[in-house]
Amino acid sequence: MPGEISPTWKRLGAVSSPEVRASHADRDRVVDVLRVAAGDGLLTAEELDERLEAALSARTLGDLAPLTADLPASAMAGAAGAEAKDLVRIEQVHSGPVERLGRWVVPRRLHLAVTFCAVTLDFTDAVITHDTLRIDLNMMGKTLKLITRPGIVVDTDGLQLTHSKVKHRPAPASSDTPVILRVELVGRKIHGRVVVRAPHSRRWR
Numbered sequence: 001m002p003g004e005i006s007p008t009w010k011r012l013g014a015v016s017s018p019e020v021r022a023s024h025a026d027r028d029r030v031v032d033v034l035r036v037a038a039g040d041g042l043l044t045a046e047e048l049d050e051r052l053e054a055a056l057s058a059r060t061l062g063d064l065a066p067l068t069a070d071l072p073a074s075a076m077a078g079a080a081g082a083e084a085k086d087l088v089r090i091e092q093v094h095s096g097p098v099e100r101l102g103r104w105v106v107p108r109r110l111h112l113a114v115t116f117c118a119v120t121l122d123f124t125d126a127v128i129t130h131d132t133l134r135i136d137l138n139m140m141g142k143t144l145k146l147i148t149r150p151g152i153v154v155d156t157d158g159l160q161l162t163h164s165k166v167k168h169r170p171a172p173a174s175s176d177t178p179v180i181l182r183v184e185l186v187g188r189k190i191h192g193r194v195v196v197r198a199p200h201s202r203r204w205r
Contacts, residue, residue: 019062020060020061020062022061026061026064027056030058030064030067030068031056035129037071038178038180039149042072043178044176045176045178045179048180054067084105084107084108084129084130087111088111091111091114092117093114093115094115094116096117097120099120099122101120102125103125104127105129106126106133106181107133109134110133110134112136113139115141116140116142117142118142118143118144119139120147121144121146123147123152123183124148124149124199131180132181132182133184134184134186135183137187137188138188139189140192141192142192143192143193143195144189144192144193145195145197146195146197147197147198147199150171150173151173151181152170152171152180152182153179153182153183154168155184156185156194156196158184158186158187159185159189160188160189162189164191164192165193166194166196167193167195169196170196171198
């Protein structure tokens with residue numbers, strides 16, 4: 001049922017045997033929760049770094065449990081239900097716009113091969129469970145638009161531009177904002193634009 005917490009989180013949240021050894025999967029699930037929580041503004045950059053280090057070095061379930069004990073159940077349930085794909089391929093020619101909006105799960109790698117199709121990737125409410133997204137781009141015409149939020153860094157240095165340009169106006173962030181996702185854009189953009197900007201609303205300002 002929506003909102004339920006999986007047995008994994010019951011195991012971590014109410015540990016009856018804290019001395020039980022933690023597996024790689026247990027550590028990875030806690031890391032996912034911490035990244036989602038940071039993306040939702042529940043953790044500062046320092047808190048995220050400290051907890052990630054503790055999670056990755058945890059030996060037992062008792063070591064892991066305190067790292068998420070002060071986070072709301074919704075944060076754990078959301079991360080538990082999010083499974084990022086290793087690779088997503090999108091190939092379109094002369095069709096409608098390609099859009100990823102709302103609480104979509106960001107994959108580890110995105111292959112975009114589109115011709116004269118506008119593309120919008122809105123990270124405002126996206127579910128982010130890892131620290132890097134690589135976008136392999138082969139795009140001709142129209143605009144590739146990335147809508148960011150504080151904590152998301154976009155690197156366009158790997159792009160080859162032909163009769164195209166990049167307009168980079170990311171969401172403003174303070175010095176203590178944790179970097180929750182680094183987007184690496186590589187490949188080719190022929191004609192059109194690449195736009196990186198904040199949401200139009202004042203929510204993230």
